[in-house]
Amino acid sequence: MRIITAASLVAICGILTGAPARADWVPPFKGNDTGGIIAFSMATQVDARQLAVDHCAYYGKVVKFLAVDPQPGGYISFACRWVPYGANARPLRSLY
Template sequence: MRMLKAAGLAVLCAMLTGTAARADTVPAFKGNDTGGIISYNLVGVADVKTMAIEHCARYGKVVKLLGVQATYGGYISFSCRWVPYGSTERPLRVGY
């Protein structure tokens, strides 16, 4: 019985070490109704400000860029905020 448990444990350990952890896969763009992050690698490839504006417009909000980590593996962070009362800003509407 002990040999069977030991063999099962050895097989389980071998299976777990053979699979990848997938801890290094992060999307280039991630967000929700409160804001999000965009990978800094997209700066030369795509218009990141337009991506953020279109994302926040889906929720009827305007974008506010918060910060940039201008390094390899860095992110551009933004928040989606409601338009304040009395403001002349209007949220964009994006049709999909």
Template sequence: MRTKMTGVLAVLGALAGGLTVGHARADYVPPFKGNDTGGIIAYALAGETDVRALAVNHCAQYGKVVKLTGVQPSYGGYLSFACIWVPQGRAERPLSVRY
């Protein structure tokens, strides 16, 4: 009886240990991330695509326009932008960029 219980506990311990060893990937940030107030674009993506067009498309989803707020031109840096409402006196809505 004692050996059965020891074997069951060993299996349960191995299962619990296997669940806690997995990686959480808490260090991963996508190259483009944003919401209705703005977002960030990885600086490495700036050499590959038109980052302004990415930001314009993103903000246009929410009926807003882009205001670029900052650039960190280094390894691991980001371009940050804000999505703001269309300025006063403008009657037109923002347009989506399509290629």
């Protein structure tokens, strides 16, 4: 019984070492209630501004773009801010 357990443990470890960890992979759009990033390659295909506005409006906030790295592998970063004082209504969320 110990030989079978040891052999299966060795086989499982061999399979797991051959699989990639994927620790460096980031999705093309990632964000939370404080902001997010959009891959520049995705931004050339879709409207990145509208994507960020919809994302922040989901949390009841407005978008502020922070930086653009316009090269392959670069990102567009944005922050979600509270609605400024004096605004009459919350941000509108568009249907997509």
